[in-house]
Amino acid sequence: MEKDTLIMSFESSCDETSVAIIKNGKEILSNIIATQIKSHQRFGGVVPEVASRHHVEEVTRCINMALDEAKVGYSDLDAVAVTYGPGLVGSLLIGIMAAKTVAFAHNLPLIKVNHLAGHIYSANFVTDLQYPFMSLLVSGGHTEIVLVTAPGVFHTLGDTRDDAVGEAYDKIGRILGINYPAGKKVDQMAAKGKDTFNFPRAMVQEDNLDFSFSGLKSAFINRVHHADQVHEQLNKDDLAASFQGAVLDILSNKTFRALKQHPVKQLIVGGGVSANQGLRKRLAEEIEKRHMDMELVFPPLRLCGDNAAMIGAMAQIQYDKGDFAKLDLNADPSLDFDME
Amino acid sequence: MKILAFDTSNKPLSVAVVVDGKVLAHIESTEKKTHSVSLLPDIQDGLQEAGLTVNDIDLIAVAKGPGSYTGVRIAVTVAKTLADTLNKKLVGVSSLKLLAANGDKKHLLVPLMDARNDNAFAGVYVTNRDGRLLTVIADHHTSMANLFETLKQYEPNELEFINATPRLQELIQKQFPEATIIMSENSLPAAGKLAKIAETTKPVKDIDNFIPTYLRLTQAEHDWYAKGNKEDKNVSYVEEI
Numbered sequence: 167m168e169k170d171t172l173i174m175s176f177e178s179s180c181d182e183t184s185v186a187i188i189k190n191g192k193e194i195l196s197n198i199i200a201t202q203i204k205s206h207q208r209f210g211g212v213v214p215e216v217a218s219r220h221h222v223e224e225v226t227r228c229i230n231m232a233l234d235e236a237k238v239g240y241s242d243l244d245a246v247a248v249t250y251g252p253g254l255v256g257s258l259l260i261g262i263m264a265a266k267t268v269a270f271a272h273n274l275p276l277i278k279v280n281h282l283a284g285h286i287y288s289a290n291f292v293t294d295l296q297y298p299f300m301s302l303l304v305s306g307g308h309t310e311i312v313l314v315t316a317p318g319v320f321h322t323l324g325d326t327r328d329d330a331v332g333e334a335y336d337k338i339g340r341i342l343g344i345n346y347p348a349g350k351k352v353d354q355m356a357a358k359g360k361d362t363f364n365f366p367r368a369m370v371q372e373d374n375l376d377f378s379f380s381g382l383k384s385a386f387i388n389r390v391h392h393a394d395q396v397h398e399q400l401n402k403d404d405l406a407a408s409f410q411g412a413v414l415d416i417l418s419n420k421t422f423r424a425l426k427q428h429p430v431k432q433l434i435v436g437g438g439v440s441a442n443q444g445l446r447k448r449l450a451e452e453i454e455k456r457h458m459d460m461e462l463v464f465p466p467l468r469l470c471g472d473n474a475a476m477i478g479a480m481a482q483i484q485y486d487k488g489d490f491a492k493l494d495l496n497a498d499p500s501l502d503f504d505m506e
Numbered sequence: 507m508k509i510l511a512f513d514t515s516n517k518p519l520s521v522a523v524v525v526d527g528k529v530l531a532h533i534e535s536t537e538k539k540t541h542s543v544s545l546l547p548d549i550q551d552g553l554q555e556a557g558l559t560v561n562d563i564d565l566i567a568v569a570k571g572p573g574s575y576t577g578v579r580i581a582v583t584v585a586k587t588l589a590d591t592l593n594k595k596l597v598g599v600s601s602l603k604l605l606a607a608n609g610d611k612k613h614l615l616v617p618l619m620d621a622r623n624d625n626a627f628a629g630v631y632v633t634n635r636d637g638r639l640l641t642v643i644a645d646h647h648t649s650m651a652n653l654f655e656t657l658k659q660y661e662p663n664e665l666e667f668i669n670a671t672p673r674l675q676e677l678i679q680k681q682f683p684e685a686t687i688i689m690s691e692n693s694l695p696a697a698g699k700l701a702k703i704a705e706t707t708k709p710v711k712d713i714d715n716f717i718p719t720y721l722r723l724t725q726a727e728h729d730w731y732a733k734g735n736k737e738d739k740n741v742s743y744v745e746e747i
């Protein structure tokens with residue numbers, strides 16, 4: 167029997183400090199997540215300097231909790247992995263410095279992981295991945311369609327030209343009086359409302375796989391401002407349903423366009439917005455409607471947001487390839503697949 | 507006692523390995539290197555030069571701020587993680603006190619970190635008979651005008667300003683022409699001195715809660731409090747989920 171691989175992984179790219187212990191890239195022995203949402207809610211969004219300060223406060227606590235919960239010690243570990251981008255530079259640096267220190271102190275190999283790859287490999291805890299597979303990455307920072315042709319081999323097929331989808335949710339959420347992060351509440355309101363406002367579906371006619379959400383966001387804001395000026399009462403649930411209706415049309419249009427060009431056996435959805443119930447329902451319906459023989463995979467809710475477990479899943483692939491980083495590793499805030 | 511000391515609280519980076527008071531390795535860089543890139547390789551090189559492994563170290567000493575926010579976070583994160591993961595003692599020393607260690611023992615020492623717009627982080631220190639630095643005025647963030655007002659009670663020719671930028675030098679010379687001024691390039695923080703100060707400093711009790719000394723709220727928090735908001739002691743701003 168082959169020896170198990172235990173990886174300690176770090177994630178600190180935005181406002182979650184997370185440390186996990188992952189066995190063979192498949193099994194979560196621990197996945198500690200310290201979230202700063204309540205802090206940033208004071209300011210209506212993530213404040214980078216505040217986020218960095220919180221990471222320093224949490225980092226060793228998370229390390230020790232991860233070891234305790236996994237019931238392992240440093241001598242059981244085979245490698246240390248860390249998100250090195252994309253993300254907020256000040257936030258990334260705390261995870262990177264801590265991971266490099268643990269790797270150095272215990273003489274363990276260091277693995278630098280792309281945060282986006284981590285989101286995609288959250289699915290590794292749910293199913294056996296079959297290559298090639300398609301991935302839809304939807305979060306507050308990213309909206310991408312990525313074809314994964316082999317373990318750790320990514321091809322970005324489509325990207326957002328302006329706002330990320332989660333960012334659009336937060337911005338229109340503010341108009342609806344919902345504090346950041348607004349996604350969950352808008353999703354709930356949308357479930358109660360009707361798509362009556364006919365907001366624009368940007369770029370759905372265009373024969374490419376890119377997204378745009380700024381036009382939708384502007385249309386939404388203009389509609390609400392106009393109503394305010396003429397003292398017209400708008401139904402907030404209908405507004406939410408109309409916004410989400412447009413978002414889902416755009417996401418599903420581009421995703422299935424990509425799937426038509428690259429037929430695969432699995433569609434993996436990852437990132438914070440993959441927790442959206444409307445999106446889960448819509449993609450399932452579309453697959454059924456098209457009679458596609460394709461597995462639709464969503465991570466469990468705990469693994470939709472940022473977490474270190476997903477970094478450990480991706481790190482295992484790099485570990486197997488011997489793809490290790492050095493102690494001079496730096497953050498790469500605007501890292502993308504095509505740059506590696 | 508084997509001490510590993512490092513400072514990245516400003517532009518220079520300094521790493522030292524000191525064994526029983528003797529500096530066995532000293533790595534300094536003044537050119538603009540990225541601290542996040544250099545710090546661990548420099549620690550590794552320093553230990554190698556001293557013929558030690560990181561496991562041999564008894565105490566980690568770090569300059570904990572004030573200074574560049576990112577800079578102090580880099581050193582503090584490495585220091586607390588290293589101390590925690592290897593179960594070593596940890597000592598945090600004021601970055602200003604470390605600069606004061608470059609001063610003349612007879613002077614009233616005023617280490618500075620330029621905080622832009624004629625503001626600075628500053629403290630006032632004296633050296634006692636044993637050569638130890640004692641705090642006269644605690645480190646604080648101040649306008650230079652207010653600092654000068656505070657310093658008027660002292661003999662101007664006894665004052666020594668340390669780590670002045672050209673702009674701060676200009677302001678100081680106008681106010682205290684008799685004072686000694688040491689420019690930044692001549693007052694590099696030396697980790698060897700940091701190790702020495704650490705020997706007589708109490709170790710950190712709670713490593714998890716060891717954080718940099720920023721001496722300033724973030725702008726967002728400052729604005730939030732200014733709006734009349736109060737910190738809710740019952741809310742933990744960071745929570746495990």
Ligand SMILES: [Zn+2]
Nearest residue numbers: 305437471472
């Ligand atoms: Zn993410």
